[in-house]
Amino acid sequence: MPLNLPPGDGPPSFPDLLTAAGYRAMAAGLRLGAFAALAGGPLAGPDLAAKLGTDPRGTALLADALVAFGYLEHGPDGYANTAMTAKWLSDDGYSQVDRFWSTVLFESWGELEQSVRTGRPALDFYRWLADRPETLARFQGMLSGMASSIVPEAVELVPVGDRLLDVGGGHAKYSIGLCAAHPGLRATVVDLPDALAVGGRAVAEAGLADRITLREGDYDEIDLGTGYDTALLFNVVHGRTAEANRALLERVAAALNPGGAVVLLEPDEHSDDQATDVFARVFSLNLFHGQGGQVYAAEEIGSWLADTGFHGTTTHPLRSMPGQSLIVARTSA
Ligand SMILES: C[S@@+](CC[C@H](N)C(=O)[O-])C[C@H]1O[C@@H](n2cnc3c(N)ncnc32)[C@H](O)[C@@H]1O
Numbered sequence: 001m002p003l004n005l006p007p008g009d010g011p012p013s014f015p016d017l018l019t020a021a022g023y024r025a026m027a028a029g030l031r032l033g034a035f036a037a038l039a040g041g042p043l044a045g046p047d048l049a050a051k052l053g054t055d056p057r058g059t060a061l062l063a064d065a066l067v068a069f070g071y072l073e074h075g076p077d078g079y080a081n082t083a084m085t086a087k088w089l090s091d092d093g094y095s096q097v098d099r100f101w102s103t104v105l106f107e108s109w110g111e112l113e114q115s116v117r118t119g120r121p122a123l124d125f126y127r128w129l130a131d132r133p134e135t136l137a138r139f140q141g142m143l144s145g146m147a148s149s150i151v152p153e154a155v156e157l158v159p160v161g162d163r164l165l166d167v168g169g170g171h172a173k174y175s176i177g178l179c180a181a182h183p184g185l186r187a188t189v190v191d192l193p194d195a196l197a198v199g200g201r202a203v204a205e206a207g208l209a210d211r212i213t214l215r216e217g218d219y220d221e222i223d224l225g226t227g228y229d230t231a232l233l234f235n236v237v238h239g240r241t242a243e244a245n246r247a248l249l250e251r252v253a254a255a256l257n258p259g260g261a262v263v264l265l266e267p268d269e270h271s272d273d274q275a276t277d278v279f280a281r282v283f284s285l286n287l288f289h290g291q292g293g294q295v296y297a298a299e300e301i302g303s304w305l306a307d308t309g310f311h312g313t314t315t316h317p318l319r320s321m322p323g324q325s326l327i328v329a330r331t332s333a
Contacts, residue, residue, distance in 0.1 A: 022069035027102035029066050030095055034059075035081055039090040044078035096145075100138045108290060115289040125239070125290030130194050140198040143235065144171035146321065150265070151177030153320040159261045159328070160185050161229025167219050167252065168236040172199030175232075176206045188213045190224065220248060224255040231256055234265035237301060238283075239291040245301075249308040259333035262310060268323050269297045276323040298327065305329045 003010060029035055037043065037051045049059035063079045066072040071089070073080045081090055088094045111122035129136040154174060160182050166175045169189035179185050189199055189212060196214045203212045215222065219236075231252045237245045252262055271277045280295050287293040302313045310329035317325045 018069075021065075022071075023102060024106060025062060025065045025069060026071055026089075027098065027106065028062055029071060030089060030099055030102075032062075034063070034066070035071070035085055035090040035095070038072070038079060038081045039086065042075065042077035042080035048079055096138050096141055100135060100142055103132070103135050104286060109286075112285075112289050121288065121290055121292045123290045126192060128290065130192075133194070136194055137198065140171045140195060144173050144198070144202070147171065147173035147177070149320050150174075150318060150324070153318055154178070154265075154326065155181040157316050157326050157328070158232070158263050159230060161257070161260075162186065163228045163230075164188070165224060165228040165231040165252070165255055166190065167224070167231060167233050167248070169232065169234070170195035170199055172196075172202050172212060172214070174234055175212050176202060176208055179208050179211050180206065186211045186213075188215055188225065188228075190215045190217060190219050190222065192216070192218070220244070220251075224251055226255055226257075228256050229260050231260070231262045232265075233262060237264060237293070237304075238266055238287055238295055239293040241292045242296070242300070242304065244292075246304050246308055249304055249310070253309045253331050256331050258331060260331050262305070262329055262331075264301065264327040266298075266301065266325060266327060267295050268317070268325055269295050271323045273323065280323070298325065301327055302329075 003014065032052050032054055034048065034052060037048060043051065045060040045063060046056050048063060049056040052059060063072055064074075067074045067079070071082065071085050073082055089098065108123055108125075108128060114122040129139060151173060155177060158178060160178060162184060164175060164178060164185055164187040166172070166187055166189040168191055169175055169187075170191050172189050175187035175189050179187055189196065189203075191199065191214075193216045196216055200214055203209055203214065233248070233252065236248075240248070249262070256262065267280055267283065269280065271280060284295040287295065298315050305311075305313050305327075309331055311332065313327060313329040315325050315327050
């Protein structure tokens with residue numbers, strides 16, 4: 001669409017029109033397997049279409065768009081992955097993140113205006129996920145991958161005793177890592193059934209089924225038990241309203257021993273790195289739309305902790321995952 005505008009003028013939305021279209025085209029390339037098909041080397045358009053089982057004209061038009069957006073190159077041997085596409089998008093590693101986020105952005109943001117208009121999430125993210133088992137597996141897989149990077153630092157920072165409660169622990173990687181590091185520790189992971197199916201497999205693979213108990217249920221409703229030394233609330237409070245968080249923190253305080261620790265893992269509200277900071281805005285809007293939550297300021301989380309009987313709140317920015325912090329507080333001894 002030639003705009004023929006004088007230099008310095010132009011609709012601010014036009015670059016984003018291209019970016020959104022580029023991301024959607026990239027997602028089509030991923031879902032059709034184009035980047036994986038080109039991992040072995042360049043292919044002419046008809047050969048790429050034959051390998052993908054797709055329409056030759058549509059495939060050429062998509063591939064040309066992917067060249068224009070910088071995902072592919074076109075040379076004498078046909079279409080080829082760029083070096084960065086080959087590195088990041090041609091296998092099942094990082095590409096799972098784009099498969100997840102493209103599904104979220106292009107399938108669940110359809111009613112974004114309704115959430116903003118009413119102040120209530122137009123979507124129930126966890127029901128939406130439960131209806132999409134592949135996306136749910138990808139979501140838990142992404143969190144589990146992040147956990148693999150964070151676990152060693154979490155082991156340094158999380159105070160433990162004999163019993164740990166992992167609220168919304170899903171894939172169970174944090175309980176597994178902490179139990180592996182502390183041979184006397186036993187953990188209970190509370191989550192919804194689909195998430196715990198993922199966690200159950202990981203616990204069995206780690207050979208820790210005798211020390212990690214999986215409890216299916218709604219953490220706002222089930223009896224959380226008592227006598228825990230530590231409770232993890234990792235990536236939980238940003239998916240909820242402030243009011244719901246205060247109520248859950250009260251329940252967690254009641255489940256902890258005197259002097260017990262609650263440890264939250266949360267994204268930082270603001271970050272010096274521009275891309276991380278912009279992502280936090282996108283993440284926050286998505287949390288509001290799907291769960292009624294947002295990325296909260298550490299001060300606000302600290303005020304809920306103080307109001308629900310915790311004290312001595314400390315925040316630990318993570319070296320292993322810049323832009324994320326652990327927040328630790330204790331019940332009275
Ligand atoms: C963002 S994930 C965090 C998983 C893990 N703690 C981590 O940090 O990687 C939030 C988890 O809370 C679980 N969850 C959400 N609502 C829940 C509820 N009402 N009761 C129990 N679990 C819930 C989800 O299934 C999901 O596994």
